[in-house]
Amino acid sequence: MLGPRLALRQNSATIFHMHRRVARLTIALVATCSACGKDGADGADGADGDAGSSAQGGASGSAGSSAATGGDAGGTSSGAGGGSPGMGGLGGSGASPGTASGGASGMAGEGGAVGGAGGSSGAGGSAGELCADYSGGAFIDFDIVEETLRVWVTNPSFITEAERLLAEDEARIPVFNTLLDGTGCDPQWSWRPDPMDLDFADFTIEICDGVPSYIERNKQEWLSSVGSYCPWSARVVAVTEP
Secondary structure (H helix, E strand, C coil): CHHHHHHHHHHHHHHHHHHHHHHHHHHHHHHHHHHHHHHHHHHHHHCCCCCCCCCCCCCCCCCCCCCCCCCCCCCCCCCCCCCCCCCCCCCCCCCCCCCCCCCCCCCCCCCCCCCCCCCCCCCCCCHHHHCCCCCCCEEEEEEECCEEEEEEECCHHHHHHHHHHHHHCCCCEEEECCEEECCCCCCCCCEEECCCCEEEECCCCHHHCCCHHHHHHCHHHHHHHCCCECCCCEEEEEEECC
16 A cells, blocks of 8 residues: 555655646746837837837837937837847837928929910011012022022013913023122022023033022032032022012
8 A cells, every 4th residue: 555655645746846837937938928018118119209110129129219300209219139029019100201391392383384475486587578679670489399599680581581481380490690609688598699690591511400508508619619500490489579
């Protein structure tokens, strides 16, 4: 009978010691959890800096100071560690950094509408107005490929032929035997034909053919080496006597 009683006592002692160890572990665990909760609360307080950074518990420390310009800027969240980094709340959103700039930037006004219409651009003067005081001749307008040329003519036979060509829708080559430097009655060009030294032809040499813009680009060379102008594709489109 002694053997079983001894064994029972030993088992009871073992169970008693196990209960004591369990009680100690429970107390330690409770204390640890209390410390975690405190650190988490400290982290939440630290997140009070209005920058709205996530203040992850006390693990990262000073997460709440957020260099921003909002509110308290700070509560330095010094909770150091504390087991797992208890999330510590998201630390109020606060005023987002830099928005306290005096009520936005204002709309900069409307700039005084669109600055006015600026006035119309002016007609720039028609070709006729350049020579409005001319008399004793006619203005003759030519289409030359995709360009135009207006000349002042005082040669009666040339004017008569130009009127006939216009009326009968025919084309002949105008031959301006002498080109002069300086703008005439056409503001597009800085040269002009001599108003008397001209006639019409059915054939001419090719060297004097071209468009007005080519002469304009090469004026000095043209005046010195060619001197005349005979546009093969020219057609009379208007004859106007002042």
